[in-house]
Amino acid sequence: MNCGAARPRSQTETVMDLVFEYQSQLIAGTLVTIQLALASLAVSLILGLLGAWAKLSPNRPAQKLAGAYTSIVRGIPDLVLILLVFYGGQVTVNAIGVSTGLWGYVDVNQFVSGFLTIGIIFGAYFTETFRGAIMAIPRGQIEAGISCGMPKSLIFRRIIWPQMVRYALPGFTNNWLVQLKTTALVSVIGLQDLVYNAFTAGRSTGQLFTFMAAAFVIYLVLTALSDIGLRALERRYSRGVVRAV
Amino acid sequence: MAEESALKVQDLHKSFGAHKVIRGVSMEAQKGDVIAILGASGSGKSTFLRCINLLETPNSGDVYLAGEKIRMKKNRHGETVPEDIRQVERMRSRLAMVFQGFNLWTHMTVLENVLEGPVHVQKTPKAEAREKAAALLAKVGLSDRADYYPAHLSGGQQQRVAIARALAMDPDVMLFDEPTSALDPELVGEVLGVMRDLADEARTMLVVTHEMGFARDVSSKTVFLHQGEVCEEGAPSKLFSNPDTEQFRAFLSRMN
Numbered sequence: 001m002n003c004g005a006a007r008p009r010s011q012t013e014t015v016m017d018l019v020f021e022y023q024s025q026l027i028a029g030t031l032v033t034i035q036l037a038l039a040s041l042a043v044s045l046i047l048g049l050l051g052a053w054a055k056l057s058p059n060r061p062a063q064k065l066a067g068a069y070t071s072i073v074r075g076i077p078d079l080v081l082i083l084l085v086f087y088g089g090q091v092t093v094n095a096i097g098v099s100t101g102l103w104g105y106v107d108v109n110q111f112v113s114g115f116l117t118i119g120i121i122f123g124a125y126f127t128e129t130f131r132g133a134i135m136a137i138p139r140g141q142i143e144a145g146i147s148c149g150m151p152k153s154l155i156f157r158r159i160i161w162p163q164m165v166r167y168a169l170p171g172f173t174n175n176w177l178v179q180l181k182t183t184a185l186v187s188v189i190g191l192q193d194l195v196y197n198a199f200t201a202g203r204s205t206g207q208l209f210t211f212m213a214a215a216f217v218i219y220l221v222l223t224a225l226s227d228i229g230l231r232a233l234e235r236r237y238s239r240g241v242v243r244a245v
Numbered sequence: 246m247a248e249e250s251a252l253k254v255q256d257l258h259k260s261f262g263a264h265k266v267i268r269g270v271s272m273e274a275q276k277g278d279v280i281a282i283l284g285a286s287g288s289g290k291s292t293f294l295r296c297i298n299l300l301e302t303p304n305s306g307d308v309y310l311a312g313e314k315i316r317m318k319k320n321r322h323g324e325t326v327p328e329d330i331r332q333v334e335r336m337r338s339r340l341a342m343v344f345q346g347f348n349l350w351t352h353m354t355v356l357e358n359v360l361e362g363p364v365h366v367q368k369t370p371k372a373e374a375r376e377k378a379a380a381l382l383a384k385v386g387l388s389d390r391a392d393y394y395p396a397h398l399s400g401g402q403q404q405r406v407a408i409a410r411a412l413a414m415d416p417d418v419m420l421f422d423e424p425t426s427a428l429d430p431e432l433v434g435e436v437l438g439v440m441r442d443l444a445d446e447a448r449t450m451l452v453v454t455h456e457m458g459f460a461r462d463v464s465s466k467t468v469f470l471h472q473g474e475v476c477e478e479g480a481p482s483k484l485f486s487n488p489d490t491e492q493f494r495a496f497l498s499r500m501n
Contacts (some may be wrong), residue, residue: 146409146413147298148362151330158365161383162352192480204482240394 015207017024022201026211030218034184036115036193042178043119066127073124079185085117085190087109097177101170114186122179129175133167134160135176166237173230177223184219194218247417249312251276252297252340257499259289259296259304266292267303274418277447281481282458284470285496288387291345293470296420298331298340302326311417327446333483338366339388341411347403349395351488355382355406358389362414374413381409385439401432408439419443421452457500461485469493 019026047069054066065157090108097103137160145155187196194215202211248494252274259267264290264424272485274280284290296303299315304325308315310357315336326334348357359378369377385405389438395403404424411419420441425433437459444450444463460467461481468478469492477484477493 028497138346138348140344140346141350142343144348144410146408147300147337147340147342147420149247149334149366150334150362151334155366158361159350166352214437237352240396241355241443242396 015210018205018207018210021210022197022205023112025197025201026194026218027191028193030222031178032111032192033183033194034222035184036111036191037180039115040118040122040183043070043181044094044114044126044175044179046124047120047123048130051123051127052130052134055127056134070124070127073121078118078121078182079188081184082114082117082189085120089113110186110191111190114189114191115163115181118179118182118186121182122175124176124180126172129168129171130164132171132237133164137163162237166234166241168236169230169237173227176226176230180222180226181219199218215221250274250309251278251311252451253295253307253309254293255307255309257293257296257308258304259292260299260304266473267296269306270473270475271285272451272468272475274449274450277466278466279444279448279450279452281464281467282451282453282470282497283455283457285499288460289453289471289473290470291422293340294420294451294453297388297420298337298446300342306308308336310339322426325354338362338414339417340420341414341416341421342417342422343404343407343411343424346371347395347400347427349403349406349410351395353461355387355398356395358395358406358409359410359413362410367414378409378413381412382406384412384442385409386435391495399432401435404428404436405439408443410435418449418451421450421451421454423455425456455500457485457497469496471496 051066051069054062055070057063060215061176090106093106093108117233141159141163142155145159150158183193187193187199190196196217198211199208204206205211250273252272254272255268257270259265268303270289270293271282281289282473285375288424292301295301296306297308299308302325303317313336316332317325319444320326320329341360349465351362353361355402356375359381362373363374363377366370368462373476379388379391385408387402387405390406391403395406398406409422424440425436428436429490433456437456440450440452441463452459452464467481467484469476469484469490471490471492477488477490484493485497488497
């Protein structure tokens with residue numbers, strides 16, 4: 001018996017200690033991931049609404065432009081686009097700086113480049129989600145608005161928007177979850193997000209599995225929280241919908 | 246000068262592509278007139294009605310509401326378009342429409358459907374609009390359904406809500422586009438009942454319908470459209486007992 005001596009630590013405890021030792025890096029990485037996801041979401045919501053509006057407008061050039069946007073962006077692997085924008089952007093910005101003499105050498109910020117790229121990619125998916133949602137609203141309801149003298153802006157605000165949100169929510173949830181996970185790709189351009197920090201910690205401790213498992217759990221918590229929040233929204237926007245019991 | 250007619254339509258033409266749907270229809274309604282518009286399917290009667298409030302843009306022809314003309318112009322592609330969309334919106338708010346498919350806003354309750362136009366288009370104070378909406382729902386017999394959503398109502402109830410929604414705008418003229426055609430036969434009566442009450446109040450109404458009984462008993466004037474033209478028109482007592490045209494006679498015998 002080794003009374004008095006320190007109780008040998010179990011395997012789990014050792015692993016947990018290790019993770020807690022690096023908790024500040026993991027938390028910092030998680031915050032970067034969340035900020036990146038939210039910033040790119042804002043970009044893709046704006047692009048998605050503009051894209052859906054353009055695709056549904058009678059304006060031919062606008063339709064064509066939005067069509068080109070969605071088919072090009074959806075046809076390129078996310079990773080390729082992220083690398084292209086970051087390195088290509090760097091080269092382009094500096095080339096412009098040199099030729100105009102307006103600025104010297106600039107480092108393109110990984111965060112900005114990352115959220116813009118992911119925002120642009122998912123804007124294409126949101127375009128399709130919003131377009132489908134708007135088309136799901138019966139035309140007659142719009143005509144009812146027109147025929148009582150509503151201006152277009154009022155029809156959008158009072159009739160289209162509330163119903164569009166409901167029709168778009170399932171697709172929105174899907175896009176958002178993929179978007180949140182896609183932020184992991186920006187670690188390749190050196191942005192210190194959750195994956196980057198977990199990977200670095202794993203390598204320096206030789207416990208890659210442990211830290212990847214920690215990242216796994218954190219991503220799962222983030223997606224689960226999103227799911228809960230979006231379900232609540234879905235309930236709120238389903239007013240007047242008859243559900244099968 | 247004589248009093249302006251409530252609604253005047255002059256020489257209206259409308260084509261979809263090469264297909265001429267309306268070929269020069271004119272119509273005039275005095276205040277309190279109930280004009281029943283009959284015609285076989287494809288005769289252009291619904292299109293005609295939808296051209297009056299510009300849900301469809303006519304290729305040519307003029308619409309006057311209480312003497313005020315809806316101003317149209319040609320755009321650079323040679324298409325006819327409204328000159329001033331604000332004017333069109335103002336005219337539309339005085340021309341309420343009731344649709345075949347009810348077209349209630351499904352995300353709003355019955356009461357919210359009726360309040361929408363007065364509160365958001367006419368900027369009526371909410372309390373005043375509520376009071377009026379309650380009275381209108383009572384009038385169409387749906388006071389107890391104010392907080393229901395359209396999906397929980399029968400077709401006949403939905404159409405009565407749609408009529409209350411139209412009445413809430415205090416329209417000068419009401420346009421009914423086959424208001425009972427989507428209803429189960431046993432629900433038609435309740436909607437026609439409400440429309441009869443409106444006719445008795447001397448509301449000005451244009452009613453596109455297949456209900457011969459309504460046209461015969463309620464309308465002050467019946468118009469029969471055939472292939473986009475007015476084929477026969479006049480007092481229903483005359484038209485139904487002694488039609489002038491072969492087309493209307495044939496139509497009547499098909500309907501009976």
